[in-house]
Amino acid sequence: MIDGEEHRTTKQRAPPTPRPIERPKQQPAEQILFRERREEIPALVEHFLENFGREMQKPMLRIADETLEYLVLYRWPGNVRQLANEIRRLVAMAEPGAVLMPAHLSDDIAASRRTVPVNTSPRLFNEVIARIDQPLSAVVEHVERAAIQRALSMTDGRLDEAAKMLGLSRKGLYLKRQRLNLG
16 A cells, blocks of 8 residues: 555556448449530529629629620530639629620630620621620720721731721730730
8 A cells, every 4th residue: 555545556458459441332433524514504603603702792793695605615624613713713803793704714715615606697797796784894895805806817917907907006906915815
């Protein structure tokens, strides 16, 4: 006895060795490619637009029908996260209440368009349709982009002639092309 207490010696046990957990063998799930489920894209776009708009405090954002067409026709190499990231980027760049136009899409998606819009006659490329329910800056950018692209295509890329056609100096055309990322 030590100071009125009984002293015992006990052997300490080692903790039990964990056994590996055996999981039931599962068949690999057939991977469904996002691009094969195009019918779900419009609903997902609306969902992401609403969520990211709320998150970034940009209410009343809408997506133009033509922009949605680009998104549906795009051959998504990734999964739904790629679509979510594209919508997040569009919302981050947009003004509150804006209509998201095809010009706002990333270069890969904008270049993927393989059809002519239903309401566009192939011979009427001298008209631009602009929505008036979006900010003026977006309308002006849309019109400038279309005019510059048309002038460049009509002059086979000759900048002096395109600038003259647009009523701009060569430097003015250069600066607008830089601002609009028209290479």
